[in-house]
Amino acid sequence: MSQAETEEGGDFVLLVSSDGYKFSISRKAAMVSGTLQRMFEGAGLESQSNRVILKDINGVLLEKVCEYLCYNLKHQNNPGNIPEFEIPPEMALELLVASDFLDV
Amino acid sequence: MRPPRNRDSADVNFDDSWNVLSTAMQEMYKKNASRLSYEELYRTAYTLVLKKHAEKLYNAFKSFVAQHLRDMVANELAPLASNTANSLSADGLGSTVAVPLATADQREAGIRFLKAVKVQWDDHCLCMRMISDILMYMDRVYCKELQLPLIYDAGLALFRDHVIRNKEFQVGEHIYAVILNQIRLQRDGDLVDTSAIKAAVLMLESLTEDKIDGETVYSRSFEPKFLRSSTEFYVAEAAKISRECLSGQYLVETEKRLKEEHERAMTYLSVSTEPKIISIVEETMITKNIIAVMHSEKSGINQMILNERMDDLQRLYRLVARVDPEKTDLRNSLMTRVTQQGTEINRDALEDLKKPERAKGVSAQNAATMTAFKWVEAVLGLKERYDRILNDTMDGDNKVQTSLTKAFSTFINQMSRCSEFLSLFIDDNLKKGLKGKTEEEAEAVLDRAITLFRYIDDKDVFETYYKSHLAKRLLGGRSISDDVERMMITKLKMEVGFSFTTKLEGMFKDMKVSRDMTEEYKTYSQEHDSDRRTELSVSVLTSTNWPVSLSSGEQSSSSTCVYPSEIEHVKRSFEKFYVDRHSGRVLTWKPNMGNADLRATFKKRKYGLNVSTYAMVILTLFNDVADGDALSFEEIRAATSISEPELVRNLQSLAVVPNTRVLLKEPMSKDIKPTDRFSVNVNFESHYLKIKIPTVAYINKTETEKERKETVDKVDELRRYQTDAAIVRIMKARKTLEHNILVAEVTSQLSSRFHPDASLIKKRIDAMLEREYIERSSDNRQVYNYLA
Numbered sequence: 001m002s003q004a005e006t007e008e009g010g011d012f013v014l015l016v017s018s019d020g021y022k023f024s025i026s027r028k029a030a031m032v033s034g035t036l037q038r039m040f041e042g043a044g045l046e047s048q049s050n051r052v053i054l055k056d057i058n059g060v061l062l063e064k065v066c067e068y069l070c071y072n073l074k075h076q077n078n079p080g081n082i083p084e085f086e087i088p089p090e091m092a093l094e095l096l097v098a099s100d101f102l103d104v
Numbered sequence: 105m106r107p108p109r110n111r112d113s114a115d116v117n118f119d120d121s122w123n124v125l126s127t128a129m130q131e132m133y134k135k136n137a138s139r140l141s142y143e144e145l146y147r148t149a150y151t152l153v154l155k156k157h158a159e160k161l162y163n164a165f166k167s168f169v170a171q172h173l174r175d176m177v178a179n180e181l182a183p184l185a186s187n188t189a190n191s192l193s194a195d196g197l198g199s200t201v202a203v204p205l206a207t208a209d210q211r212e213a214g215i216r217f218l219k220a221v222k223v224q225w226d227d228h229c230l231c232m233r234m235i236s237d238i239l240m241y242m243d244r245v246y247c248k249e250l251q252l253p254l255i256y257d258a259g260l261a262l263f264r265d266h267v268i269r270n271k272e273f274q275v276g277e278h279i280y281a282v283i284l285n286q287i288r289l290q291r292d293g294d295l296v297d298t299s300a301i302k303a304a305v306l307m308l309e310s311l312t313e314d315k316i317d318g319e320t321v322y323s324r325s326f327e328p329k330f331l332r333s334s335t336e337f338y339v340a341e342a343a344k345i346s347r348e349c350l351s352g353q354y355l356v357e358t359e360k361r362l363k364e365e366h367e368r369a370m371t372y373l374s375v376s377t378e379p380k381i382i383s384i385v386e387e388t389m390i391t392k393n394i395i396a397v398m399h400s401e402k403s404g405i406n407q408m409i410l411n412e413r414m415d416d417l418q419r420l421y422r423l424v425a426r427v428d429p430e431k432t433d434l435r436n437s438l439m440t441r442v443t444q445q446g447t448e449i450n451r452d453a454l455e456d457l458k459k460p461e462r463a464k465g466v467s468a469q470n471a472a473t474m475t476a477f478k479w480v481e482a483v484l485g486l487k488e489r490y491d492r493i494l495n496d497t498m499d500g501d502n503k504v505q506t507s508l509t510k511a512f513s514t515f516i517n518q519m520s521r522c523s524e525f526l527s528l529f530i531d532d533n534l535k536k537g538l539k540g541k542t543e544e545e546a547e548a549v550l551d552r553a554i555t556l557f558r559y560i561d562d563k564d565v566f567e568t569y570y571k572s573h574l575a576k577r578l579l580g581g582r583s584i585s586d587d588v589e590r591m592m593i594t595k596l597k598m599e600v601g602f603s604f605t606t607k608l609e610g611m612f613k614d615m616k617v618s619r620d621m622t623e624e625y626k627t628y629s630q631e632h633d634s635d636r637r638t639e640l641s642v643s644v645l646t647s648t649n650w651p652v653s654l655s656s657g658e659q660s661s662s663s664t665c666v667y668p669s670e671i672e673h674v675k676r677s678f679e680k681f682y683v684d685r686h687s688g689r690v691l692t693w694k695p696n697m698g699n700a701d702l703r704a705t706f707k708k709r710k711y712g713l714n715v716s717t718y719a720m721v722i723l724t725l726f727n728d729v730a731d732g733d734a735l736s737f738e739e740i741r742a743a744t745s746i747s748e749p750e751l752v753r754n755l756q757s758l759a760v761v762p763n764t765r766v767l768l769k770e771p772m773s774k775d776i777k778p779t780d781r782f783s784v785n786v787n788f789e790s791h792y793l794k795i796k797i798p799t800v801a802y803i804n805k806t807e808t809e810k811e812r813k814e815t816v817d818k819v820d821e822l823r824r825y826q827t828d829a830a831i832v833r834i835m836k837a838r839k840t841l842e843h844n845i846l847v848a849e850v851t852s853q854l855s856s857r858f859h860p861d862a863s864l865i866k867k868r869i870d871a872m873l874e875r876e877y878i879e880r881s882s883d884n885r886q887v888y889n890y891l892a
């Protein structure tokens with residue numbers, strides 16, 4: 001995962017946190033989230049700009065979310081042998097709320 | 105995952121949020137969705153649900169969409185429909201009379217209406233998808249929990265209730281009417297826009313009914329209407345076609361309709377409708393009408409058979425097979441037809457027989473042979489024709505075949521002389537018909553005969569005839585080939601088993617043994633009697649194997665004669681020879697079956713004559729008579745002691761038949777009278793050196809009638825023995841048996857040979873009781889006990 005500032009690009013989408021951090025992640029990884037999928041595949045603004053501002057999620061949290069999306073995508077298709085996904089305890093609650101919002 | 109509840113402290117104002125959402129929804133309907141931020145809307149809805157406003161949101165959503173749809177119908181669809189309403193509303197709203205033909209305008213209006221509905225439907229679906237995306241969180245948390253329909257499904261239900269079943273303007277009814285109208289037009293041969301209909305049908309199919317699993321608006325509302333109007337259409341159609349067209353055409357039309365309906369259902373109606381509409385067509389066009397079509401005077405099944413309309417018959421079979429696996433009607437029609445044709449053949453044959461001698465020189469027997477030949481050929485022709493029909497058009501259907509077999513068997517056995525005819529047919533073929541044919545061809549002819557043989561119930565009658573014909577063939581040396589004879593016997597054996605043919609085979613054996621014996625005797629006689637002038641060839645027949653009239657002693661009075669001394673000498677010599685080898689056997693001579701080769705000297709030249717034994721005896725008498733002298737009938741009879749009818753026959757052939765007149769008769773007339781005198785025709789001439797003088801057949805028709813009666817009596821007698829034997833066999837095995845069961849068992853045992861009637865069996869049972877083979881049980885008069 002990179003924190004590159006590149007906006008748009010067919011295979012990448014840009015996630016913007018409430019405090020303005022931008023995360024570019026692969027479209028595939030974003031599709032792991034039901035909410036993000038609808039955003040980018042629906043008919044709204046987001047699908048045209050390939051960019052979404054998530055007003056409820058701050059930068060630190062969004063980084064962890066992106067990390068999880070990629071982690072999920074990577075291990076989607078191989079059962080067993082999946083390394084533990086580490087979650088700092090202080091972030092657990094917020095992450096839980098975010099995941100509910102994003103339908104992960 | 106459930107979110108923690110205590111996180112967001114700030115309460116939200118439902119109205120404000122709903123405002124945001126409903127505005128967005130309106131934008132979506134206006135196709136402005138691309139200007140909306142999904143994230144914002146989703147977050148708004150998410151927050152509302154989180155704050156327990158889900159129920160309110162759900163209801164608000166529903167009333168918003170309902171209102172929108174109602175407005176849409178009123179503004180967009182109703183005005184369009186009003187064009188078509190005049191012609192359609194009558195049908196759409198309950199009336200089921202065939203849709204009146206719409207004008208071109210109205211038709212197009214109908215299609216336009218369908219298209220408009222389709223546009224609205226597509227829009228609606230799209231919007232519902234977007235809204236359901238926005239309200240996804242509510243779907244997940246609220247709807248699933250309370251088992252309410254998801255947003256999307258709720259949206260479709262709203263479309264159903266507020267558009268299709270809109271109370272003020274029945275969009276649905278209009279759609280149905282338009283579709284039915286279009287289908288009607290297509291059935292009448294117009295081109296219609298199937299894609300518009302297909303779209304409408306798809307829409308109706310995706311609208312499910314609440315609370316009923318698997319039911320859709322299509323299956324609940326449209327399909328019944330469609331089936332009802334189709335039924336009406338086809339009832340009328342069937343009546344129309346059967347009135348206007350020939351049966352063949354009717355079948356073509358029916359198949360065409362079936363195909364059309366199948367295609368219609370597959371292309372733009374539902375797959376699930378296909379079997380229903382097909383069964384309607386089958387019911388109205390086939391089940392209710394096919395009998396009338398089949399029995400049509402000028403074009404029904406009989407005509408099809410007559411004209412070999414194989415296509416039509418095949419079609420008929422296919423259609424009938426669709427509705428009735430038993431094909432009862434078809435089978436009955438065929439049976440009636442076969443029986444009818446068979447009865448005609450029988451009648452023709454009987455009439456042929458009744459006709460007086462047709463041409464001169466055709467004896468009654470030849471006439472009978474010809475009739476038999478004609479009859480057999482006609483029956484086989486009929487059989488082959490129906491076989492062809494069966495195999496070419498009905499896939500050799502088993503049930504139809506059974507019926508045909510039954511029909512054939514019925515009419516063949518109605519013909520009282522079927523066995524005799526068949527045997528005559530075979531006789532004729534074996535005597536001359538098969539001459540010069542290859543083995544395969546001969547086998548084919550025999551196979552045909554066997555085909556017919558299978559149908560004959562009274563196989564024992566056939567056996568009797570066959571035996572007497574075979575005997576004549578063998579003794580007269582008139583069979584064209586032993587191989588073919590044997591082939592026939594083998595075929596018979598395969599059909600009815602060993603016991604049937606033992607005697608026939610015995611006859612062959614006798615012939616073979618006789619040939620060997622003749623050879624042996626030749627050597628023997630050369631040793632013992634070197635100056636003999638006569639050669640002898642004998643056939644020694646086992647009396648039980650050969651037909652009674654040939655071998656039993658009952659006719660001994662009529663078959664003796666005084667042989668000339670040379671012959672008598674040879675006869676004694678052979679008798680001695682035979683008895684030396686087989687002591688204890690009795691030889692009876694049968695001059696009526698024999699023949700002799702003579703050399704006779706006439707004025708012009710010498711001729712070799714082949715004549716019957718009797719004729720030979722008569723002719724040798726003239727050896728001792730001076731040229732020009734004559735012998736009277738009485739004298740001849742006294743000298744030879746040949747019975748009168750035989751003498752008459754032989755004299756006729758010697759003195760009356762024009763080309764072989766070796767004797768002269770005084771006075772010259774056709775009939776032989778006891779007062780006639782005979783002398784040698786010294787001026788006899790012929791083109792050939794060797795002349796066969798056949799014995800004149802019994803010209804008297806009453807004679808053949810008598811023969812027939814004898815045959816029948818003989819058969820009856822045989823049947824009595826066989827029935828007795830069967831009764832004893834069964835009773836011996838079962839010891840005690842009830843009357844009815846005994847009768848049934850006897851019938852089944854005998855059925856391979858003939859069909860015994862109950863009265864015969866009953867009589868035989870009585871006879872067996874009398875002869876104390878069995879007794880009535882003392883407890884039950886209906887039960888018999890076997891007496892050892």
